[in-house]
Amino acid sequence: MKVVEFVLGDLSRVAHGWTVAVVPEGYTQADLKNGLFDADVAKFVKRLLVTAPFSRPELRPLLNVVMVRQASAHSGEGIQLRTPAAAESTFGTEFGAVFGRDTFQGKQIERSLYGNSAKVIEFVRRQPRLQPVSHFLVIVNNTHLDGGTMHGEVGWFSKNRPSWPDVAVHELGHQAFQLADEYPYTRDRTDPVSVIPAVAPEPEAPNVTKVKDAVKIKWSDLLTVPPWQVPTTVTSTPCTREHPVIADPDPPIPAGAVGAYEGADHHDCGVFRPSLQCRMRESNDPFCRVCEMRARLDIGRHLLSLSRPTPCPAGSWTHVQSFMAASHPPRMLSHSMATGAYAISPAVGYYGVHHRPDGTPPLLETNHSLGTGSIGAGWSSLVPFELGGTLHYLGHQAGSGAQAIFAMNEFATVLTPTHTTPPGHATHTHVVTLHVAGAPHYIGYDYLSGDAGLFRLDSATADPVPVNTMQWGRGHTAVVALMIRGEPHAMTYRMHTGEVMIRRLTPTGFTMAFASRSGFWKRTITHVAPLDIDHQPYLVRYSGIDGSAYIHYVREDATGVDPVCHVPPPGIGGLSLFGVGASAIGQVDMPHADGSPAHDLYFYNAKDQSLSFSPLSPK
Structure with missing residues (x-):
């Protein structure tokens, strides 16, 4: 019979996953051979996997449960309550579990059950490749007395009540998540x-x-x-x-x-x-x-890791976003709605010492004007799309409805207008681009009226083609386009209610995939942006009110979003236009020195006029 056997996961995942070791106390050699301990661990795992957040499929690949078997000379059924409890067990079990160890106001706490926790930890970590394990549970083979205690970094519990696996998960809440x-x-x-x-x-x-x-x-x-x-x-x-x-x-x-x-x-x-x-x-x-969030974030850190940001000088802008063009390294486009000025910079250049007078790093140290220009003032939205293999941007003016299309040249240095639409077009507070049925489209939404429209971008020299309209309801302060399992979706958030919704998009309309309850997210989110990490959609949410940020996993069936990790606080400073988060946070993929792909989360702080990059690594 093996000493170490995984019930969930395997040994290869211990170093980079979330692992709990389950140890027997009061199981004799005969008990182990007849499978009593294995059956009890199976009951615990069954309960664990129907308990949120452990029940979430995106977290399942991170979970490891390992049995580390050790026989006791005597059965735990012989452990009795003694008053006062002896300092050392006399019941002949391997780790010396005793009931009633603690007191309160001079009275014995009968359910206070534990033994030599240090010995348990040493026993587990003595096994090959289990040194990284930091979560420990001990099942005490006693059905006569009810006990459960977190002691010395180990959770102990007996099997007195039929619902003892629930007690086990409760003790895990203490042990693993404090x-x-x-x-x-x-x-x-x-x-x-x-x-x-x-x-x-x-x-x-x-x-x-x-x-x-x-x-x-x-x-x-x-x-x-x-x-x-x-x-x-x-x-x-x-x-x-x-x-x-x-x-x-x-x-x-x-x-x-x-x-x-x-x-x-x-x-x-x-x-x-x-x-x-x-x-x-x-x-x-x-x-x-709150407790589920604590557990989710602790497990989720094994899904993604995020380093602390490195702030760099960036100048004064209203919009900052990343883009890729042809074979060029990733670049950043900074734009000022107030003046119409724009500046194109190499993303990696922000780490350097050379900057233009506007605060951005130059494309060439010998020619600071390369990559700078003006597209006219007033564009509250400036969003990218690809048409005919060329990067374009759609500009929209909230209020007037004026629009323009700009083409990026092959060297990714100049934006040139190719078409303008005069005021009078439908006005949008939010504009996001996406592909529907393989063709570029955009969603326009007005949070004052609640009207939403889907438009197709057929040509860089003509007005977008209306496809469909829908009433989404007023008050959505964030709209994000997502690709989920290859299908286009739109996620929205209402600040005043904290509601989150996900709609699936088709060439003819929208269908609701997820609608949260009120207060699903806190009511202070000002910016939401999509992330694509190894072809898996995530969201980053940021509050310009308190400076906090989180990354959320988007469920593969589009039925919700779940927190994965807390972002090192970027601080207050994300700019908002007309109550709508301007482009200030997102993803840029800057390769490692060896050329391998890498992801960075960027954040533009308008208050400090800085752009920070946080390396983001899937595990």
Whole structure:
């Protein structure tokens, strides 16, 4: 019988994946041979894989669960509760698990179950190629007593209740994600009510807090209730165990809402949790959104890695975007809506010491004017498309409806107008280009009226051809084009509600693939941009209000977006025009020194007049 055997994943993924080792305690050699431990691990894995975020298919390839078998001389069924608990186990199990190890107010906590955690970790890491493992669970083969404890970086639990696999996932929440208990007692429900001392420090765990300010609370970017509904429960004096949700809330508070609910971290009053229900409060419930996000980001960092940004001087512009043209290295196009000026620069040149008077790096050190010019002022949107193998840009003026098409020359140094449409055309606050049925199109949307239109770009010397119109509803402040499984889609976001929607596009219309609930994203996002990382669509979202940013995975069936990693804070400074995020964040693919492909996330800070690049690596 093997000592090491993977139930999920394999040894090759340990170094670059998320791995939890499961160790037996109180399983005799006979128990191991007859498959009792294997069956118990299978029950745990079955529960794990139906629990969000572990249930998400994009995360499944990152997950490893490995059994590391070690027999005990005696069965864990012989472990009994002793009062007081002995410092060393006398029950003959391999890792010395004992119930009732801890006390509270002089009373024994019967469910406090653990043994020699250091010995468990040393045993796992002693196995070949398991040194990188950092998550450890121990199943104690005891069905008579109920216990579960996180101790010494190891989660311990028994099999007393039928739902013990849920307890295992709860303990994993402690061990892997540093989540705190959200129930208000320490020993059991008979504990007297307690208030966290005013002098107690702010808890370190990401899911509990003493803070009642909606702006400063540690999960402020995940709140789904408005600021005036924080706290979300009624504070009582004197302290009580039960805290009802605030009466007659406006707007109503839906189930699963993220706010600040009093009672958590072994205290009834003065400490708050994100949601009314959560697995960290009751092990049979799903994780709340904050705890699920914590787990998702911890696992997601094995999907993508993002280095800290390197800011470079860039000048004053309203739009900055990357482009590829013919065989030229990746370049950046900077444009000023106010003056009409534009500047084309090599992306790698921003790291250099040579800059034009406008702040951008030159294409040639001996000719700073090469790659500069003017396309006229007023273009609130300037978006790229390819026609006949040539890069073009569509300019649009919000308000007047005037449009123009500009062609990039073969050397990627000059923009030349090829067609203009006078004012009076349908006006759009958002314009994005994409391919539909193999042909270039653009979507125009007006967030004031809610009107959206699909237009085909047949010629660089003629007006775009209207294809279809649709009423999307007013208030979408971000529109992004995506290719999902080779099919065109449009993602939209409403700032005032936090709603996210994904629509599939066809030559004749739109069909809704995903429509989130209100508050799905926080209500402060100002910029959203698409990323294409190894042909997999992602989104980067940025808040020009608080300076935070996240990368999200776009599900392959277009039924949602899921957070993958937190972007090192780019800071406040992304420019917004008419309430719409101007081109300021996106992807540029600059090759490594050896010529291999590489991805960088760029961010233009209009406040600091800088452009920063963060290397982005899939794992």
